[in-house]
Amino acid sequence: DAGITQSPRHKVTETGTPVTLRCHQTENHRYMYWYRQDPGHGLRLIHYSYGVKDTDKGEVSDGYSVSRSKTEDFLLTLESATSSQTSVYFCAISESTPGASPLHFGNGTRLTVT
Amino acid sequence: DQQVKQNSPSLSVQEGRISILNCDYTNSMFDYFLWYKKYPAEGPTFLISISSIKDKNEDGRFTVFLNKSAKHLSLHIVPSQPGDSAVYFCAASAQYSSASKIIFGSGTRLSIRP
Numbered sequence: 001d002a003g004i005t006q007s008p009r010h011k012v013t014e015t016g017t018p019v020t021l022r023c024h025q026t027e028n029h030r031y032m033y034w035y036r037q038d039p040g041h042g043l044r045l046i047h048y049s050y051g052v053k054d055t056d057k058g059e060v061s062d063g064y065s066v067s068r069s070k071t072e073d074f075l076l077t078l079e080s081a082t083s084s085q086t087s088v089y090f091c092a093i094s095e096s097t098p099g100a101s102p103l104h105f106g107n108g109t110r111l112t113v114t
Numbered sequence: 115d116q117q118v119k120q121n122s123p124s125l126s127v128q129e130g131r132i133s134i135l136n137c138d139y140t141n142s143m144f145d146y147f148l149w150y151k152k153y154p155a156e157g158p159t160f161l162i163s164i165s166s167i168k169d170k171n172e173d174g175r176f177t178v179f180l181n182k183s184a185k186h187l188s189l190h191i192v193p194s195q196p197g198d199s200a201v202y203f204c205a206a207s208a209q210y211s212s213a214s215k216i217i218f219g220s221g222t223r224l225s226i227r228p
Contacts, residue, residue: 004157035218042120042203042220043158058215090157100209102148103216105157 003027004106006091012112019078021109023091025071032074033092033103034058034066043090049074081113117141118206120219128227133191135222137204140185144206148216149178149189152201161202162189165209191224199226 003026013019023032033048035058045058047066055066063085065077078085088110092103119138127133135149145166150158164171164178164187171178177190191198204219 040220043205043218045215045217048215059217092157097209100146102160102163103158104160107155107157 004091004093004104006106006109008109010110012114013081014114015082016080019081019111021076021089023074023106025093027093028071029093029095031094032068034074034076035090035092036060036087037090038087046076083113085111086113087111118204118217118219120204120222122222124223124225126225126227127194129196130193133194133198133224135189135202135224137187137219138185139206143208146207146209147180147187148205150203150205152203158203194226196226199224
């Protein structure tokens with residue numbers, strides 16, 4: 001299995017509070033991604049990174065920011081959490097360019113915003 | 115607008131029979147297609163992929179068929195086993211696009227009954 005660790009695995013927070021989710025990889029892969037999974041929507045891309053300090057938006061990026069200061073870590077921040085951001089968040093990595101190689105996923109973070 | 119569609123939210127198949135999961139896409143630029151399998155409380159795991167230069171790819175019990183003219187792909191599992199019960203996601207991307215991203219469908223829950 002690809003070495004991907006997401007933390008925390010579960011989090012409950014209140015509306016309006018900031019939240020940071022962490023993804024750590026030991027594979028030295030260049031590409032890292034944050035997806036959210038919701039019923040009826042499957043997996044939707046929030047942000048991705050193609051190198052240290054190089055990031056880009058996905059299809060549902062509003063309300064989220066990311067940072068990648070080291071190859072192995074990719075952080076997802078909800079600046080002010082809302083109930084619509086209650087979801088399961090998955091980090092993924094890939095060795096090659098998006099679409100040219102499969103993604104390998106972490107086990108997810110279940111976030112509940114009350 | 116969903117670019118990758120899995121129109122069957124669920125499918126029930128008897129053990130030992132063939133499972134056929136379907137996926138349609140709308141973007142003619144997609145040229146790389148993947149299937150992922152997901153168990154509860156785990157991240158999706160890569161199952162099989164196919165490039166648009168092929169119309170079939172086989173890996174053990176799993177075969178993916180691609181019909182480019184119909185913009186349709188399917189995953190065949192034969193024979194179906196209890197451990198195949200999971201949610202299956204179809205995904206697609208345009209490999210050589212500078213903005214290439216992997217887009218997922220909403221998933222099909224496959225249940226294998228004894």
